[in-house]
Amino acid sequence: MAPPTQPLTRSVEDYLKAIYQLSQGGSPAGTTEIANLLELAPASVTGMVKRLSEQGLLEHVPYKGVELTSAGRRAALKMVRRHRILESYLVAFLDYTWDTVHEEADRLEHAVSDRLIERMALALGNPSVDPHGDPIPAPDGSMVELVYTPLSEVPVGESVELRRVETRQADRLRYFAEHGLVPGASVTVTARQPFGGPTTVQTGDGDRLLGAELAGILLCARAGAR
Amino acid sequence: MAPPTQPLTRSVEDYLKAIYQLSQGGSPAGTTEIANLLELAPASVTGMVKRLSEQGLLEHVPYKGVELTSAGRRAALKMVRRHRILESYLVAFLDYTWDTVHEEADRLEHAVSDRLIERMALALGNPSVDPHGDPIPAPDGSMVELVYTPLSEVPVGESVELRRVETRQADRLRYFAEHGLVPGASVTVTARQPFGGPTTVQTGDGDRLLGAELAGILLCARAGAR
DNA sequence: AAATAGATTTAGGCAACCCTAATTCTGGTC
């Protein structure tokens, strides 16, 4: 039952990761979506998708969309584990910050061995989340994905704990870090303007006004819900 | 004076490293030598060599051999630095042994950024040699290469310090490590059989008989010479 | 000086991936 798969190329690994990410929402990934994410022409995606379907990594319904097969998902989750362990390691031991680490991990994830990843994981104490609060799949591909509430939807008056930051954009990440808005931080929502207006929060760092976009990518654990 | 070079591909990096290594002996590298080292067909090497010459990284005299230009040497030394810092880091912090580390470093060296290498170097305290005793080029490409004496040529009766092990073959490296024959170890030559016969050495670990091949790849610092 | 072994190069191909331009399909609209 061991996967007899020949090693995947960098390109293939990138496609699988992208399709995994786009399928998160439940519906199959579209050609153009994939193309945008990988910064390729849609025609190139069609070609690769065809090859990967033949290899049994994808399920492709022409003109409809692509989904990962279980072999594809397994490979994608391995890449996600690599990426998140790498990010965690670089931040913990090599002075990277969460806004600079993504790029480095994106290159390294194609070059590391399983052995290296497991040693890094061990050195980190087998973490379950990365510096952004994203869950790290176990070596067997299992992953516990908790459901959090966007800060933009936390009722006024409630105190919550920041758990996860859903962006890789360096400028936003830097802004969050500068103001103590990192996983683990406690914040209280003190006000919110209507019609997609800003949310006001109280942090250990003082009060801060967050626009709807930023408040929407800060995911929080509410007291009762967990 | 900054190198305006576009990023090199993995293949190109491998060629430059190979040619650097083969040119160490002074004479230009031959097509077949390069092909053997990289496990490619000689015809493939001819093709790549032509492209790299046009890019100004190599000096190729058809039917004679190849040498690195100064741009080529600079790039090659950068790869050597990457490789040796990686090996040092993996051994120091991630429990690799010197017989397993080469392969991992060979893949990683194409994926790491300069920034990562410099952070690893810093974490290591800017080492000047790697776990095998090979000198590590400085970021500017300068490298101090000391001249050592092969154990096979150390006169009987002399005590020397092991400094460098010139092989990447895992089985030999494992044998050396098992018997304390690692850089820094002190050994005394107690006997040597003539006509390429074995050398007998006394180590902290006891006495040991080393055939000509093994004794030839253990490089030693002699007392006076250094 | 001719022969020849071995190294090197040329010729002709192939696979992976990417691109642009042209075509075809799908899901609404009017």
Place this chain on the structure above:
DNA sequence: GACCAGAATTAGGGTTGCCTAAATCTATTT
């Protein structure tokens, strides 16, 4: 029910980097 915009696919190319087979060159031997 025909039409249209946008999505997806097909057609036709290009590059990189590898291979095998067939020349060709070099250097050494006879």
